[in-house]
Amino acid sequence: MSSTDDRRFEILHAIVTDFVGTHEPIGSKALVDRHHLGVSSATVRNDMAVLEEQGYITQTHTSSGRVPTDKGYRLFVDRISEIKPLSAAERRAILSVLDSGVDLDDVLRRSVKLLAQLTRQVAVIQYPVLSTARVRHLEVVALSPTRLLLVVITDNGRVEQRMVTLREGADDDTLVRLRTMFSQALDGQRLEDASVAVADLASQTPPELQEPVVTIATVLVETLVERGEDRLVLGGTSNLARSAADFTPATGGMDTVLEALEEQVVVLKLLAHTQRTGQVTVQIGEETNTENLRNTSVVSTGYGASGTVFGSVGVVGPTRMDYPGTIASVAAVAKYVGEVLADR
Numbered sequence: 001m002s003s004t005d006d007r008r009f010e011i012l013h014a015i016v017t018d019f020v021g022t023h024e025p026i027g028s029k030a031l032v033d034r035h036h037l038g039v040s041s042a043t044v045r046n047d048m049a050v051l052e053e054q055g056y057i058t059q060t061h062t063s064s065g066r067v068p069t070d071k072g073y074r075l076f077v078d079r080i081s082e083i084k085p086l087s088a089a090e091r092r093a094i095l096s097v098l099d100s101g102v103d104l105d106d107v108l109r110r111s112v113k114l115l116a117q118l119t120r121q122v123a124v125i126q127y128p129v130l131s132t133a134r135v136r137h138l139e140v141v142a143l144s145p146t147r148l149l150l151v152v153i154t155d156n157g158r159v160e161q162r163m164v165t166l167r168e169g170a171d172d173d174t175l176v177r178l179r180t181m182f183s184q185a186l187d188g189q190r191l192e193d194a195s196v197a198v199a200d201l202a203s204q205t206p207p208e209l210q211e212p213v214v215t216i217a218t219v220l221v222e223t224l225v226e227r228g229e230d231r232l233v234l235g236g237t238s239n240l241a242r243s244a245a246d247f248t249p250a251t252g253g254m255d256t257v258l259e260a261l262e263e264q265v266v267v268l269k270l271l272a273h274t275q276r277t278g279q280v281t282v283q284i285g286e287e288t289n290t291e292n293l294r295n296t297s298v299v300s301t302g303y304g305a306s307g308t309v310f311g312s313v314g315v316v317g318p319t320r321m322d323y324p325g326t327i328a329s330v331a332a333v334a335k336y337v338g339e340v341l342a343d344r
Contacts, residue, residue: 008047009079010037011031012056012072012075013076014026015067016068016073018034019320020320024065025060025065025066026065028041028044029041052066055071055072056068057069070285073285076323080327084327085328090332094333095340097110098110101340107157107340108125108337111233112125112233114333117236119315119325119326119329120242122237122240123235123236123315124315125232125311126271126311126312127158127233128310133154133158135153135186135194136188137152137153137183138183145170145171147165147166149161149163150220152220156342162222164219166211166215174209178209178212181209185197185198185200185201191224195221198220201217202218236315241254243317246295246318246320248295256291257292257295257296260290260293266290266292269290270288270293270298270300271298271311274314276309277307280301280331281298281300282323283300284297284319295319296318296319297321297323298316299317299321301330301334302334303333303335310341315329
């Protein structure tokens with residue numbers, strides 16, 4: 001990139017930074033006064049004219065300053081050289097908040113609340129996806145001789161509980177045999193393989209255990225097979241009110257953004273762009289391919305552990321956002337929520 005291009009990006013960088021902070025169109029005089037650009041006002045005006053011609057900035061009305069376009073934000077984000085690191089105190093605070101969660105639901109609720117506070121945007125996290133999980137533990141609990149509680153715990157912290165009703169009562173010895181058989185068949189299995197193992201177990205069981213094994217296997221297969229819907233936790237929707245001016249009536253205003261966020265399918269589609277941990281994805285404006293979110297950006301990443309993605313986490317906010325700070329916060333929360341769930 002030439003020195004001229006570098007200078008013009010420096011001007012674009014200054015426009016983005018100032019506009020995010022002030023929400024006011026930025027003029028050439030303001031740039032010269034606030035930033036040490038090392039060139040004359042005339043050069044800044046000429047460079048701004050080129051940036052506007054190239055589609056990186058635009059003029060809201062005649063004689064006003066310039067504001068970044070989606071294309072300008074995209075170049076700005078693409079040239080962020082590294083994620084701004086959080087301080088040691090901030091990292092400890094995040095880990096402390098998440099590690100205090102009593103179960104999966106609580107950890108995810110804490111995650112979105114914390115991320116919404118850090119970014120002042122709407123935060124969203126996807127429940128761990130079952131197809132990526134392995135069975136960590138299976139427990140069979142007798143509630144009565146004919147009623148059993150099955151508890152499946154996965155390595156991503158998800159807990160599934162199902163009731164089983166047997167035609168005949170199971171004594172303690174039978175219960176121990178059932179627990180051992182199913183635990184050995186499922187331990188460490190990926191859920192997509194576990195259902196096959198359970199089905200095989202039902203076909204190989206001794207005659208005296210045929211009825212309880214088939215009954216339990218039927219319930220387990222239904223539990224282990226990936227469900228069609230995924231669940232989300234949303235937090236910080238009130239933060240949209242802070243940015244109400246960013247959502248123009250021409251695109252439906254803030255109400256259309258809220259309507260889109262209420263549709264879990266829409267949000268899951270946006271999060272689907274994130275397939276790996278450690279890599280933050282930024283979708284800006286039209287890149288969301290969602291009519292109601294044309295004035296928003298989505299910053300998201302995967303969370304998990306040991307190379308396995310449990311789900312996705314991110315924020316939704318106006319295109320006029322602090323991208324470096326938001327990317328850093330999303331990356332940090334994703335890292336620690338993955339670690340916390342993996343340790344449980």
